[in-house]
Amino acid sequence: MTLNSLLPFPPRSLLFAPLEGMTDGHYRQVAMRLYPEWARFSTDFLRIPTNGKYSRNKYLEHLGAAIHQNPALLEKTIFQIITTEKAQTSLALETLAELGISHLDLNIGCPSRTVINHGGGCYLLGNLSALKNVLATIRNHWSGLFTVKMRIGIHDDSLFDETLKIIEGSGVNAITVHARTRDQLYKGRADWRFIKRAVDVVKIPVIGNGDIWTVEDVNNCLNETGCHSVMIGRGALKTPWLPQVIGSNANFQIRCLHLPEYYQALSSHCLAEGDDATKVLNRLKSLSRYVFDDFAHCDLLKTQLMRSNSLNVFFEILEKAIVTSGERIQALQ
Numbered sequence: 001m002t003l004n005s006l007l008p009f010p011p012r013s014l015l016f017a018p019l020e021g022m023t024d025g026h027y028r029q030v031a032m033r034l035y036p037e038w039a040r041f042s043t044d045f046l047r048i049p050t051n052g053k054y055s056r057n058k059y060l061e062h063l064g065a066a067i068h069q070n071p072a073l074l075e076k077t078i079f080q081i082i083t084t085e086k087a088q089t090s091l092a093l094e095t096l097a098e099l100g101i102s103h104l105d106l107n108i109g110c111p112s113r114t115v116i117n118h119g120g121g122c123y124l125l126g127n128l129s130a131l132k133n134v135l136a137t138i139r140n141h142w143s144g145l146f147t148v149k150m151r152i153g154i155h156d157d158s159l160f161d162e163t164l165k166i167i168e169g170s171g172v173n174a175i176t177v178h179a180r181t182r183d184q185l186y187k188g189r190a191d192w193r194f195i196k197r198a199v200d201v202v203k204i205p206v207i208g209n210g211d212i213w214t215v216e217d218v219n220n221c222l223n224e225t226g227c228h229s230v231m232i233g234r235g236a237l238k239t240p241w242l243p244q245v246i247g248s249n250a251n252f253q254i255r256c257l258h259l260p261e262y263y264q265a266l267s268s269h270c271l272a273e274g275d276d277a278t279k280v281l282n283r284l285k286s287l288s289r290y291v292f293d294d295f296a297h298c299d300l301l302k303t304q305l306m307r308s309n310s311l312n313v314f315f316e317i318l319e320k321a322i323v324t325s326g327e328r329i330q331a332l333q
Contacts, residue, residue: 013039014243017233018080020044025064030269037243042078045107048087080105084119090141109151111182122182126154135170149176152194168202176207196225237290
C-alpha cells in the first residue's frame, strides 16, 4: 500500500474545513451543490456526551438529513467529533456507522476553554496518555477512514513530534495540522514549517491547514511543505469557489461575479427549509465576517451589512458594493 492510497481522494486535493456554527447541514448542502470540486466537506464538531447517548436523530440533524439521503454527498462528508476518555465514544461510533458515515475526524485542536476543561480538544495535546486511550477507543470501534485534526501544542511545540508519532501509531489514516498553538487561537500567521515537520516525522499523509486564503496560498503550502492536501476554513467561507479556479487567476473580479450567487443560494435554500427571514439574515451577517476584507472600505461595508434590518436591505447593500467595485475595476483598466 502506498502512502497516497491511505486516502480516497488524490494528492493536492482541497478539503472544506469544519467551522463551528457555520458548516451545518444547510450550509454544506448549498456548498456541495455550487462547488462540488471540494474533495471533502466537514461537519463542525459534535461533542460526544459523557453520560447517556444521543438519539439517532441528533446525529442525523448534525449531518443533515438531505445529505444523508444522497449517497454521493454522504460519501464526501467528514463527520467530526470531540470526545474524551470518559465519553460514550463507542456508542456514538455505532450510530455513526449505522448512518453510513465513512470518514470520521477527531478534533484535538479546539481551543475552547470549556472543551479543554472537560478533557477534550486541545486538552489531549497536553495529556498524551489520555490521547492514546481516546485514539485506541476509536480505532477499536471504527473500521472506516479515521483522521485527526490537531494544533502543534497548547503553549508551545515541545510535544509535537511525540504527539504525531502517537497518532500515527494508533492506526489513523491521516493527520491535519493547523500550524498554530492553542494559545495563539487564530492570531498571528500559521507557521507552515510545522506542516513540513509533520511530513518528515510521520509516514501517513499530512493535510496542511492554517492561513490558506488564495490559489497562491494553496500552491505555496503544498509546494513548501510537501503535504498531501490542504484543508481550508475561513478562506473557504470567503472563497468557496476556490477549487474551481485553481490553475487560473482567482482575482477580485471573479469574486464579484460569484458572491451574489453564493449569498442568494444560501438564503433561498434556508428559507425553503423553513428558517425565518431573521434567522437567515443573521446567518448571512455571520458569514460576512470572512468575505469582504479585499473590498474598498471593507470595515464600513461590514458595518452596513451588520446593521441591515432585512434581507432586502442586506442584498441592496451587497449589490451596491459589487457594482461600485466593478466600476473601480473598470477605472483601473
